[in-house]
Amino acid sequence: MQLDVSRAMRSPDEKFPFIHHERIAPQDIYGEEVTFDEPVVLEGRFCMSGSELTLDGTLTATAHSRCCNCLGPATVPINVPFHETFVRLDHAVEPEDDDPDRLSFTGSKVELGHLALTLAMLELPIRILCRPDCEGYKQMAPQYTGRAAEEASANPFSVLKQLIKNDQDDQEV
Numbered sequence: 001m002q003l004d005v006s007r008a009m010r011s012p013d014e015k016f017p018f019i020h021h022e023r024i025a026p027q028d029i030y031g032e033e034v035t036f037d038e039p040v041v042l043e044g045r046f047c048m049s050g051s052e053l054t055l056d057g058t059l060t061a062t063a064h065s066r067c068c069n070c071l072g073p074a075t076v077p078i079n080v081p082f083h084e085t086f087v088r089l090d091h092a093v094e095p096e097d098d099d100p101d102r103l104s105f106t107g108s109k110v111e112l113g114h115l116a117l118t119l120a121m122l123e124l125p126i127r128i129l130c131r132p133d134c135e136g137y138k139q140m141a142p143q144y145t146g147r148a149a150e151e152a153s154a155n156p157f158s159v160l161k162q163l164i165k166n167d168q169d170d171q172e173v
């Protein structure tokens, strides 16, 4: 969606606060769907200086996907600061140095959809978990079921201790 920056164009070098609402469509990441609550909020200040518009602020979003470990629903809060510069291009003039990495706009409105998507996607963890210590994988691995799991988590050396004890018992016989 577009952010109206006409105020900044009328008053160069002055900073204007803004709150902008975006929508991010569901994304497919390695076959897993990630959805985003509405709205995705960009909040900060913009300032026009010459032909450059600077945007400073924070993007806040909530993403939903599936936990890598237990496959249950996982929620990821996203809070990422940003500092971006958009170059204002004249309608009549075709940009000569057409740099695809350079953010640009024409008129008095800036499209922030792509920026919001990029910021949110870069902030997603590689492995999405329902909670940091999700132990879902233990439920699927038979060696971690029941008592064995409790003992192993209580003392990771208990198995080793048991082995030593058995060894000693053997020697006593």
Ligand SMILES: [Zn+2]
Binding pocket: 067, 068, 069, 070, 071, 072, 129, 130, 131, 134, 135, 136
């Ligand atoms: Zn989980």
